[in-house]
Amino acid sequence: MPATPPVLLANEPGSFPHGVLAERHPAIIRQVREAFPYGPERHRALDALLASCTEGVVEPLPADAHDAGRWAAWGAGEFAGRSWFDVPWLWSESWFYRRLLHAVGYFTPGPWQGIDPFRPSKSAELDAPGTDQELGALDALAERSPDERERALLHGSLWGNRADLGFRLSAADGDTPSGTPPLVADDSEALWALLPPTGTATLCLIADNAGRELVPDLLLVAHLLTRRRIGRAVLHVKPYPYYVSDATHADVLDALRRLTSAPGAAGAHGRTLWSALTDGRLVVRAHPFSCAPLPYADMPGDLREELAGATLTVLKGDLNYRRLVGDRRWPPTTPFADVTAAFPGPVAALRTLKSDVITGLDAATEAALVAAEGQKWRTSGTHALIQVRG
Numbered sequence: 019m020p021a022t023p024p025v026l027l028a029n030e031p032g033s034f035p036h037g038v039l040a041e042r043h044p045a046i047i048r049q050v051r052e053a054f055p056y057g058p059e060r061h062r063a064l065d066a067l068l069a070s071c072t073e074g075v076v077e078p079l080p081a082d083a084h085d086a087g088r089w090a091a092w093g094a095g096e097f098a099g100r101s102w103f104d105v106p107w108l109w110s111e112s113w114f115y116r117r118l119l120h121a122v123g124y125f126t127p128g129p130w131q132g133i134d135p136f137r138p139s140k141s142a143e144l145d146a147p148g149t150d151q152e153l154g155a156l157d158a159l160a161e162r163s164p165d166e167r168e169r170a171l172l173h174g175s176l177w178g179n180r181a182d183l184g185f186r187l188s189a190a191d192g193d194t195p196s197g198t199p200p201l202v203a204d205d206s207e208a209l210w211a212l213l214p215p216t217g218t219a220t221l222c223l224i225a226d227n228a229g230r231e232l233v234p235d236l237l238l239v240a241h242l243l244t245r246r247r248i249g250r251a252v253l254h255v256k257p258y259p260y261y262v263s264d265a266t267h268a269d270v271l272d273a274l275r276r277l278t279s280a281p282g283a284a285g286a287h288g289r290t291l292w293s294a295l296t297d298g299r300l301v302v303r304a305h306p307f308s309c310a311p312l313p314y315a316d317m318p319g320d321l322r323e324e325l326a327g328a329t330l331t332v333l334k335g336d337l338n339y340r341r342l343v344g345d346r347r348w349p350p351t352t353p354f355a356d357v358t359a360a361f362p363g364p365v366a367a368l369r370t371l372k373s374d375v376i377t378g379l380d381a382a383t384e385a386a387l388v389a390a391e392g393q394k395w396r397t398s399g400t401h402a403l404i405q406v407r408g
């Protein structure tokens with residue numbers, strides 16, 4: 019393995035991480051302000067957060083915050099007093115969402131306690147007419163062979179990470195603007211090989227976004243249960259709202275209701291999931307580490323033990339990928355197996371490319387991407403990967 023590069027910071031103007039802190043976070047604060055009729059106190063707290071995250075320094079959580087100790091252990095003490103731009107990017111992004119929840123009173127006893135500031139946008143996505151069309155497309159899939167169906171559902175889950183629920187029947191479906199292949203790595207055969215139809219496998223699916231990503235994730239789980247490629251699934255979601263659209267338990271219930279009220283194949287999958295939840299074949303977990311600003315290499319013992327017992331853990335999305343391989347600008351040909359060696363048990367990443375982090379490419383693929391797009395392919399979300407380490 020090449021020398022380990024440093025973790026990404028956001029202190030280089032013009033870089034992708036810098037843009038996230040300098041532009042995306044202020045835009046998220048604007049979006050949240052408009053999501054609900056928050057009172058003056060909440061607006062003042064949002065003003066203070068805006069000033070802190072753009073020009074200020076990391077300030078510790080109030081000592082009585084329920085998770086002050088946890089965040090202290092995760093680095094809040096070490097980074098206090100430093101510019102948000104000078105601490106690891108993964109850390110400052112994660113800290114932003116924790117501070118945002120503080121600003122809107124999510125954890126504070128009172129009327130705003132437990133109100134997800136991102137709920138309006140999550141609901142709009144789930145309720146959009148496009149979702150009906152996409153769910154309707156499942157009926158046409160029923161006429162395809164089981165293998166084709168399975169492949170389409172895997173790709174639905176993969177591309178759902180782009181918030182683009184398309185049940186693609188082939189890897190070459192869709193074009194990238196530069197004409198390069200959408201999939202930069204495809205270990206799907208290895209994934210299927212890990213899940214033969216014996217009905218005994220346990221799948222841990224570490225979910226990413228709610229709505230139009232979570233729906234195809236759930237459909238994939240329903241299909242795997244039905245085909246007995248798995249006997250049990252554990253769906254890991256976030257314990258509180260995070261990274262705008264990350265799925266919480268409430269979002270799982272919303273998605274499930276959307277499915278069970280749909281006609282045709284979507285409704286049937288919804289009922290499969292409902293009964294799997296009630297009989298324990300499907301379990302939802304919200305481990306605190308799911309919102310940790312740390313790589314999975316640092317996961318606590320209880321989570322490590324749980325994932326070690328899974329036949330396969332699937333991690334969805336860009337952020338989970340960054341946490342899986344380390345939030346570093348690896349040479350793209352760094353072997354995926356090497357950077358995931360510390361992960362307990364077989365692991366698969368399903369992700370569209372939305373940050374600079376990438377591993378496991380072959381040299382020809384990297385060269386073709388760079389020739390066609392410079393470095394844009396890393397962050398544009400038009401490429402995706404399926405990587406597996408058995």
Ligand SMILES: O=P(O)(O)OC[C@H]1O[C@](O)(CO)[C@@H](O)[C@@H]1O
Binds near residue numbers: 226337
């Ligand atoms: O929803 P995903 O796929 O985890 O993507 C989130 C990505 O968006 C960003 O927050 C900003 O683009 C990245 O930091 C992060 O990796």
